[in-house]
Amino acid sequence: MVILLLLLLIGAGIGALVAGNRRGRAPRGDDVLADARAEARHWYERLGGQLVNLRADSDLARQALVDATERHQAAGGQLAQAQTVTQFRLARESALEGLAYVRAARIALGLDPGPELPPLASAQSVGSIAEEQDLGAYRVGPRPTPATPYYYPGGYQNGRPMPAGYYSTPWWKTALAAGAGTLGGMLLFDSLLGGIGHHHGGPGPFDGDFL
Template identity: 60%
Template sequence: MVGARYREPMWWSRRRKERELADAREEALRWYERLGGQIMNLPPGEEAATKQALVDAGERYNAAGGQLDRATTVKQYELARETSLEGLAYVRAARVAMGLDPGPELPPLAGQRQAGAVRQPRSVEVQGQEYRASPRPASDTPYYYPGGMVSGRPVPSGWYSEPWWKTALVAGAWGVGGALVFDALFSPGWGGGWGGGGFESGYDSGYDQGFDAGYDQGQDQAQDQDQGQDQDQGADYTDASYDTGGYDDSGGYDGGYDGGFDGGGFDGGDFGGGDF
């Protein structure tokens, strides 16, 4: 009886892990097979953007196949599933470039929401070379990226003139050239991205408005309470009017500080909505 009581939980645990592994494998295979079918059935097209998107989709298909062959854990099957979803995102981009219906929405990729999307065309020059980003495919922006975190930096989904992020994807770290292009396209110092009305303006206006509103409210409450104390008890400097009204509980400096960061700064601004 004692032995049976200890063997049963181990048996159930082993069966549960086997089911989880089988489910993860089937989920990865489902997206992998869907990717292969769409690549085979979609004509290559004539536009450079279409051809490049299908090349990238084919690379993800081959990579996902290799991951599936080597996978022995749930996590490894999840990585293969993610690679297949990336390939399907490139297929959707190819369909958009061909003027076709992109099809149903896909599950979001890791880091995709955080990275946002390019919402307006932009062009910058870095070390004598021009780089472009656009929300739409064109002859001068044939390289699509579905969006995500690349070596710690959010690269928005969109169409680009050069695949400047690929080195960081392969090497796991940004080279000097890729980092400069990223900063030029999306950093505040170059007049775009987070600084062009997103992070900085959200932080500044939210902080100022929240601080002023909270400070004024706290001062008003402090004055009202001081007047009440003067009428009822006389102006006693040690009573609750000083602490409660202006600077602590009722919203003076505390209210301004919280209102600035939460009402319109880091939280309310949300890096300008995640889009560029």
């Protein structure tokens, strides 16, 4: 009888411990979701504030602000529909891309670009353009000029790393419209990467490894 009672007490204790662990895990999941939502909203609101307060008086800055506005609208739409951590992180990424364009606009206006932003998940290890370079039909550079007015924050296109910097044309929009799998899109990427693939983090017009 005593042994049976001890077994019942041990079983009850184990059951309570398991139930407590389950209850302890649930709030942590909720906390992760709440943190992801709060962070996405923080960057979204910061982007909105920058767009309200910044006025472009040059074509170079105006183009960057147009791109920033597009990312702000995208982030707002993503936030409105987000229900998971991954979806909130995508909204955060869109807002950070917009803030990268804001930094580009501030540089074009001769203003302090402000504090560094968290790295974009889509631009990990792609590097940035270090010096002006002519790639045939395209021109790239590390700063806005009349010849390179379009800023790209870096990322992967068709599985290929494309560095952050300024370009003569917004090729990423053309590629998205045409479809990354088309022959035209492939030729565009090959042309842009022609000068990049020969540099592996050493001296050259690009910082980083782009193979």
